[in-house]
Amino acid sequence: MTAEQRHRILIAATPTPNGDLHVGHMAGPYLAADVYARYLRAAGLPVTYTTATDDSQTYVTSTARRQGTTPARLAAESTLAIEGSLTALGIELSAPEGRVLPPIDARYREAVTEFVRALHEAGRLRTLTVRLPYAERAGQYLYDGLLSGSCPSCGAASSGGGCEDCGHPNNFDELREARYALDAEDPVSYREETILALPMEEYRAELEAHFAEVLPRWRPRPARLVRELLDRPLPVIPVTVPGDWGVPAPFAPTPGQVVYPWVEAMPASMYATWWANGADRSLPYDEYWKASHGAEPVYFHGFDNVYHWGLVDLVLLLAHGDRYVRPSASVVNEFYELDHAKFSTSRNHLIRGAELVAETPRDTARFYLALTLPERERTNFDRAALAEVTARRLTGPWNELAARLAERTEPVGAEPQQITAAGRADEERFAAALRDCFELTGFSVARAAALLADRIAELNERAAGPGELGDLLAAVRSLLAWSAPILVDTARRAAEAGVVLALDAGPADKIAPFRVPPLP
Structure with missing residues (x-):
C-alpha cells in the first residue's frame, strides 16, 4: 500500500x-x-x-x-x-x-x-x-x-x-x-x-x-x-x-x-x-x-x-x-x-x-454551512442570509442549468455527444482546483463551495449559448461528481439516474446525454 x-x-x-x-x-x-x-x-x-x-x-x-x-x-x-x-x-x-x-x-x-x-x-x-x-x-x-x-x-x-x-x-x-x-x-x-x-x-x-x-x-x-x-x-x-x-x-x-x-x-x-x-x-x-x-x-x-x-x-x-x-x-x-x-x-x-434540516432542504443547508463555516476566522449564521445566498448562488442558477441542459439534450435524445480536447482540458482544470480544496495540504470546504457556486454560474451561462453540447455535458457531469461530498442528496439522485460520479472518469471522446436533478 x-x-x-x-x-x-x-x-x-x-x-x-x-x-x-x-x-x-x-x-x-x-x-x-x-x-x-x-x-x-x-x-x-x-x-x-x-x-x-x-x-x-x-x-x-x-x-x-x-x-x-x-x-x-x-x-x-x-x-x-x-x-x-x-x-x-x-x-x-x-x-x-x-x-x-x-x-x-x-x-x-x-x-x-x-x-x-x-x-x-x-x-x-x-x-x-x-x-x-x-x-x-x-x-x-x-x-x-x-x-x-x-x-x-x-x-x-x-x-x-x-x-x-x-x-x-x-x-x-x-x-x-x-x-x-x-x-x-x-x-x-x-x-x-x-x-x-x-x-x-x-x-x-x-x-x-x-x-x-x-x-x-x-x-x-x-x-x-x-x-x-x-x-x-x-x-x-x-x-x-x-x-x-x-x-x-x-x-x-x-x-x-x-x-x-x-x-x-x-x-x-x-x-x-x-x-x-x-x-x-x-x-x-x-x-x-x-x-x-x-x-x-x-x-x-x-x-x-x-x-x-x-x-x-x-x-x-x-x-x-x-x-x-x-x-x-x-x-x-x-x-x-x-x-x-x-x-x-x-x-x-x-x-x-x-x-x-426540518426547515431547509438538506443539500441547501449543507451548501450554506460549507460556504460560511469558520475555517480561519469567526463567521456568522443568519437565516435571512441563508435564504438569499443559496437562492442566488445555488438553487436559482442550478435549476436554470438543469432546465437549459434538458432543452439542449431533447433534440439529440440518447445519442452520445463528442467531447473535444478543449472540453477535456476544461474538466481537468476544474478537477484540479477542487482536488486542491479536498486534499489536506489545502483543505478548505468553504473554498470548495465557492468554486462550485462559481462553476454553476459559469455552466448556466454556457448552457444558454451555442457551445459544444458534449463539452457542456462533460463539464456538468464533473460538477455533479465534485459537488457530491457537499450536495449528497442531489448526487444520490444523479447516481440513481445513471450518471457516473467517479472523480476521475478517465479520458473519453463521447458522453451520453443525461438530466440534472433539480434542487428543491
Whole structure:
C-alpha cells in the first residue's frame, strides 16, 4: 500500500452529551470531516470516519444538576438527539447497519482502563500532589465544567481545563478567581490531593519533531498556538482526578478517583475505530491504531481544543512508545456565531442540526454551512442570509442549468455527444482546483463551495449559448461528481439516474446525454 492509499482514520471531536448538537457544532468538525470522508471514498481510498460521545465530561454532571436529572439519563437522551442531528444533516459516520455512534458500555470502559493501565505499568505516570479548588458546601472538587473563573493567560472568562478564547490550558489551582460553576456563592478553598499525572515536558523532543513535520498542514492560528505552547514549559497531564462521574481509575495510589475525562479521548478514538470496523471481539480495541497497520489519523476539532487534541492526545500516544500511529494533521475550525453572538444552550440562542434540516432542504443547508463555516476566522449564521445566498448562488442558477441542459439534450435524445480536447482540458482544470480544496495540504470546504457556486454560474451561462453540447455535458457531469461530498442528496439522485460520479472518469471522446436533478 502506497502512502496515498493508507487507511485514513478521521476523528471528529468527541461530542459532549449534555444536549443536542447545534449548527455551530455541525459547521465545525462534523461537516468538514464528512466532506473529507466522502471525497476519500469517491477517490476509492479506505477511510473510517468516527467519533464517540464524551460521557465522562463534567459538563454532563453540571448540566444534569441544573436540569434536575441524572447524568446517565441526560447522556442517554442527548446521545439520541446527537445521532438524530448527525443523520438529519447527512453526516455519514462509519458504523454498523442501523447505528450512528458507538455505545459507551463495559467494553468502552475496559478500553479506557487498558490504555491508562499500560502507561502505569510502563512507568510513564508520576505520583503528584497538587492543590485543587474545592466547593465547601457542595463537598466537591472542582475541575473543567464544574469550575469557572478567569484565564491565567489572557484574563477572559474561562472554565477549568482550558480557555476558549486564547486556547491556553489551565490545571489544578491555576484558574484565577475560581468559583463553583453551579453555585457562585459556595466558598471555594484549596485542598491538596495526590493524583497520577503524565509529564508532558518529558516528550518535548518528540513533540517538536512531530510538529516540525505536520504544522505546515495546519491553519495559521492554531499552528501559532502550538508554537506558543511549545515556547513555554509544558504542563503535566492529569491522568486521575477526584471525581464521582467517569471511568474509575484502577490504581492503588489514587483510590476513589476517576480517569481524567480529557485523557479518555485517545482510547475513545481507538475504541470508536474498532467499533466502526465491526467490533470484532477477537481484536483488541486499539488494533487499527497500531503502527503495524500504517493508518493515517486526522483530527477535526475546534480552536478551543487545540491543546487537548493537538498536544495532550499526542503525548498519550508518544507515552506508549512506538505502538501507535500518530496524526498527520488537525483540521481546526474557529467559532461559528448565530446572529453575531456565540451559540448558547443556556440562553437558548441556538439552532439544532435537526431543526435546520426540518426547515431547509438538506443539500441547501449543507451548501450554506460549507460556504460560511469558520475555517480561519469567526463567521456568522443568519437565516435571512441563508435564504438569499443559496437562492442566488445555488438553487436559482442550478435549476436554470438543469432546465437549459434538458432543452439542449431533447433534440439529440440518447445519442452520445463528442467531447473535444478543449472540453477535456476544461474538466481537468476544474478537477484540479477542487482536488486542491479536498486534499489536506489545502483543505478548505468553504473554498470548495465557492468554486462550485462559481462553476454553476459559469455552466448556466454556457448552457444558454451555442457551445459544444458534449463539452457542456462533460463539464456538468464533473460538477455533479465534485459537488457530491457537499450536495449528497442531489448526487444520490444523479447516481440513481445513471450518471457516473467517479472523480476521475478517465479520458473519453463521447458522453451520453443525461438530466440534472433539480434542487428543491
